[in-house]
Amino acid sequence: MALKVFDLQCEHSHIFEGWFGSHEDYDAQQARGLVTCPVCGSASITKRLSAPRLNVAHLHAPAARPAVPSNASDAEKMAALQAVVMRQVRAVLRNTENVGPRFAEEARRIHEGDADDRPIRGTATPEERASLAEDGIDVMAVPDFLDDERLQ
Template identity: 55%
Template sequence: MALKVFDLQCEAHHIFEGWFSSHEDYDSQQERGLLTCPICGNNKISKMLSAPHLNVSHLKKQKQPQPISPVPVAEAMASLNDKELAKIQAAVMQQLRAYVKQTEDMGDQFTSEARRIHYGEAEERAIRGNATPAQRQALQEEGIEVLPIPDFLDENQLQ
């Protein structure tokens, strides 16, 4: 099945790609409110103008690969335009959300389970949950590394 790839933009001007089976699939998902920005979770999404992809590789002569010279990251990032940066940002956000999704949500039991894992009383695994700043500080003082997760990275918080 061929997929349609559309450039989409949320109300906050984040640009990202959406993959759909057809124009009708996009319209249907849009009408049902299923489209959200992977960066901020905004559901006011619009389709941007984009050039069609044409497979014309058979028309081009084969080119020899050019050697790639290393470019410092900061220099490479400075050369990107806003659209390219937004695509990178969207990809990073999707990856971070995937990592968060793979953790076990402990809710209010987070601090006690983090201690149990740290002291070998429970299976070692990635967990997330609720902790006050004071609880996070106490965990860190015990040598238990914790990192607050912004709500926009937790899909459960966006629903």
């Protein structure tokens, strides 16, 4: 399925990409308050003027990304940086096993050598994350809206 990629901006001027199945999908998610800024969590989001893009990278060989021109505005440089970060986060998510609510248990099993060492993701309460950190198990919270599996 080809996804539409929109440049979005929150009320605090954070610029980020949003990936949607269609314009209607964006409108529906926006109306339900599901489109939020990944930086500050604001739900006051607007679409920015941008060239239309479709996420069809799976149809082509990887291409080099053009560098941001040195005369680009600070907002354009920030948008480019945010886009790179969002692509990297999504790449990490695509290359992990979703263990769902068993995340804390599975992370502990991997740390203790009782399960295969592999990249995982899932859900954990703040208390579970704190307990893992106390035991020297590094975890990072990532907003679940970045998980493309959740949107399918």
